[in-house]
Amino acid sequence: MTASGSPPVAPARAYAQDLDAADPLAPFRERFAIGDPDVIYLCGNSLGRQPRAAVEHIERAMQEWAKELVEGWQHWLDLPTHVGDLMAGPILGAGPGQVIVSDSTSVNLYKLAMAARTAVPGRPVVVTDAGEFPTDRYVLEGLGDRRLITSDPVAGPTVDDVTQALDDHVGVVCLSQVGYRSSALADMADITAAVHDAGALMLWDLSHSAGCFPVALDRHGVDLAVGCTYKYLCAGPGAPAFLFVRTEVQDRLRQPIWGWFGQRDQFAMGERYDPAPDARQFLVGTPSVIGLAGVQAGVEVVAEAGVAAIRGKALTLGALGVQLHRAWLAGRGFSLGSPPEGVHRGSHLSLCHADAQRIHAELAGSGRVITDFRFPNTIRLGLAPLTTRFVDVWDAFDRLRALSY
Ligand SMILES: Cc1ncc(COP(=O)(O)O)c(C=O)c1O
Structure with missing residues (x-):
């Protein structure tokens, strides 16, 4: 909630698109096998995508x-x-x-x-x-x-x-x-x-x-x-x-x-x-x-x-995820399982929910967003900077908020 009591406003999808357009690492995604373009892969913290090389x-x-x-x-x-x-x-x-x-x-x-x-x-x-x-x-x-x-x-x-x-x-x-x-x-x-x-x-x-x-x-x-x-x-x-x-x-x-x-x-x-x-x-x-x-x-x-550039993008990807969590999920049983400030966090973001296992499965099934579940209540979103776009983060949260819980 903001000071006025209303939930913070989520950035528009165009904001994520702008971030992608300005991203110096964006061309690196082409260097990896992508597979089904409609599936959002947020599991590079578990198994990274395959470099074509x-x-x-x-x-x-x-x-x-x-x-x-x-x-x-x-x-x-x-x-x-x-x-x-x-x-x-x-x-x-x-x-x-x-x-x-x-x-x-x-x-x-x-x-x-x-x-x-x-x-x-x-x-x-x-x-x-x-x-x-x-x-x-x-x-x-x-x-x-x-x-x-x-x-x-x-x-x-x-x-x-x-x-x-x-x-x-x-x-x-x-x-x-x-x-x-x-x-x-x-x-x-x-x-x-x-x-x-x-x-x-x-x-x-x-x-x-x-x-x-x-x-x-x-x-x-x-x-x-x-x-x-x-x-x-x-x-x-x-x-x-x-x-x-x-x-x-x-x-x-x-x-x-x-x-x-x-x-x-x-x-x-x-x-x-x-x-x-x-x-x-x-x-x-x-x-x-x-x-x-x-x-x-x-x-x-x-x-x-370069890991410095990769880290820079990870901070912005994570900040977008935190913003979307606050705007869309925080009032619906979700809490952040990661430190909210990017400087205290690595490249993945964890969301906790009492029904996380079911939500994780539905997100992968109808939502077509691949994340992982860690018992008992944690969904991890891996925001691997070389292959994750800002629109992927926006779309993943959008698909997550569309599920029922
Ligand atoms: C912190 C940490 N250590 C070790 C491992 C895995 O070790 P191994 O490759 O021997 O299975 C993992 C795997 O996810 C891990 O997260």
Whole structure:
């Protein structure tokens, strides 16, 4: 409601059209497979659309396989570090030699959390948030001494929440930079500094920020990070994940899965495990060459657009969504499940409703708007800036308000 008691007025569709006309990133939508033009896809926070270049990259890898057969390993062997370096600067704000692309986010999280915990002797406790993504909570639960923060479900973990959980038993703190449910954006700089002041290591999950937010790992002195590539990096379903280990801590860490790709001299076939002295230590086994081709395609298109420009558009897309929610939905049982101010939010917007599961299904069915539902009451609208138009947001809210609830 406004001060006069009447609901705020929604911007007209023409306003969204004007924003699209002025959008410098608009041409990037052509670089992706779109499919049915009447379906509005707001799920790029779960699985990004397919870059057309992915087909070429994967086709090239297929041809290499056909022609080179096992000789292909001469250059495929370096792909995890090569693609890691490609994404390090433009996507993660990290210098070379610190990022590798391999395995899944869950496996990478296990490798890094376990390595960090054993690197800080006498500090077995791992801190995370009770609202963290399930795989993070489960992996850390499996390590034993897990301590949970209970942060505000919409605002996410604050520096104070984290500080209160720290003591000299804590060896590592693991949090998402952008919360999977609410989209809350955590304060990477201050939280990392607080964790360091307490003598622990900081491990960030960047699954919901890599590719849509200017992550600055080196600038904030982050020790460790993991994240997936199939959301805003558009690398394809099940594409390999990334991990980051700050150069200064690489020597101190020993990851728990001792595979031959982490071996210093891999083809000497030595009797004992002797880990590589650099980020290669965090590799385990044979990488997916096809998967890495998808990651390269996604990283290249995101890097070309630039994460600063992507973030700028995400803020305007989100602001439009918040405005439409206030005008059309707030009085009808919906509440915002995300921070209302863009600076405190990632690229998706969450709406809560007691009947969210049914509404989500109807929105996909008759509404032809693809979102996702998170139990028990949350509909997430993924506003992936490279492929979402302002009219998509306007039309999605228009179709949502037309449903009965
Ligand atoms: C924060 C976060 N971490 C991890 C994952 C997924 O991990 P994995 O790729 O290992 O399934 C997700 C998937 O949505 C996620 O949102």
